[in-house]
Amino acid sequence: MILELDCGNSFIKWRVIDLDASGIIHASGLADEPERLLEELLSLCPITISHCRLVSVRSDTETRLLTEVISGSLGVEVVCAMPSIKLAGVTNGYEDFQRLGLDRWLAVVAAYQLCCKPCVVIDLGTAVTIDLVAGDGRHLGGYITPGMALLTEQLRTHTKRILYSAEEARMALSDTSPGRSTSEAVERGCLRMLRSYIEDQIVCAARCLGEEPAIYVTGGDASLFAEARQVEFVPDLVFKGLAIACPL
Ligand SMILES: Nc1ncnc2c1ncn2[C@@H]1O[C@H](COP(=O)(O)OP(=O)(O)O)[C@@H](O)[C@H]1O
Ligand SMILES: CC(C)(COP(=O)(O)O)[C@@H](O)C(=O)NCCC(=O)O
Numbered sequence: 516m517i518l519e520l521d522c523g524n525s526f527i528k529w530r531v532i533d534l535d536a537s538g539i540i541h542a543s544g545l546a547d548e549p550e551r552l553l554e555e556l557l558s559l560c561p562i563t564i565s566h567c568r569l570v571s572v573r574s575d576t577e578t579r580l581l582t583e584v585i586s587g588s589l590g591v592e593v594v595c596a597m598p599s600i601k602l603a604g605v606t607n608g609y610e611d612f613q614r615l616g617l618d619r620w621l622a623v624v625a626a627y628q629l630c631c632k633p634c635v636v637i638d639l640g641t642a643v644t645i646d647l648v649a650g651d652g653r654h655l656g657g658y659i660t661p662g663m664a665l666l667t668e669q670l671r672t673h674t675k676r677i678l679y680s681a682e683e684a685r686m687a688l689s690d691t692s693p694g695r696s697t698s699e700a701v702e703r704g705c706l707r708m709l710r711s712y713i714e715d716q717i718v719c720a721a722r723c724l725g726e727e728p729a730i731y732v733t734g735g736d737a738s739l740f741a742e743a744r745q746v747e748f749v750p751d752l753v754f755k756g757l758a759i760a761c762p763l
């Protein structure tokens with residue numbers, strides 16, 4: 516079995532899939548910290564892990580510690596995705612290719628392999644990233660903004676009277692009519708702002724790419740954009756890119 520890990524700034528997503536091309540998922544999870552991840556992985560017995568591949572946007576130190584803990588506890592070598600200028604027909608559009616977030620890089624590589632045409636990749640995670648790929652596989656670059664959790668957290672931590680619970684936040688997103696409480700005003704305001712931003716980005720991308728691009732959405736907050744126009748939800752887009760970058 517292969518253990519795959521996507522280490523984002525909020526959550527470490529992991530899954531265990533078959534070694535063969537079936538890609539059957541035998542286990543998966545989401546851990547907020549390495550200690551929690553290890554508990555989940557050690558509880559996987561009797562599943563035996565023979566290979567491990569990982570992509571991380573955390574610091575080099577945290578990523579190294581994570582690979583050492585996984586390698587030490589599961590007895591497998593951890594193969595880490597690395598920056599590259601070209602991969603699977605996609606050319607990295609950053610001036611310094613090594614600075615492009617590896618989650619973004621793997622997501623655009625996977626997206627282009629899915630469609631082989633101009634595409635837009637939207638990852639709604641801690642940050643919201645939007646990347647454009649031309650029809651010939653050139654990554655044109657993209658945009659980074661705070662995600663929902665960061666937007667609302669900034670308001671709560673930088674004001675004195677914006678205070679509400681996680682449950683109130685969850686309830687607030689039942690619809691986007693004018694908020695009649697602090698939680699509704701903040702959560703709905705931030706959601707509408709992000710939705711308008713994403714809609715605008717999609718319109719501009721179609722103009723920039725010269726034809727209707729394929730639009731792929733992934734990330735923990737993707738569900739908040741469910742009613743967005745015709746987009747394709749690919750929750751495991753980064754994992755698809757990881758398999759391309761680190762074939763076994
Ligand atoms: N299990 C979860 N519990 C709470 N929030 C979650 C969960 N999964 C995803 N989210 C939401 O998605 C965001 C992070 O999604 P994710 O794509 O995992 O981020 P990253 O890749 O940046 O770690 C959180 O800020 C939160 O809004
Ligand atoms: C933009 C990101 C923080 C998004 O990470 P995430 O929200 O998935 O945790 C990550 O892609 C990153 O660290 N990028 C490096 C900077 C850049 O892409 O320009």
Ligand SMILES: [K+]
Pocket residue numbers: 523524618638640641734
């Ligand atoms: K991510």
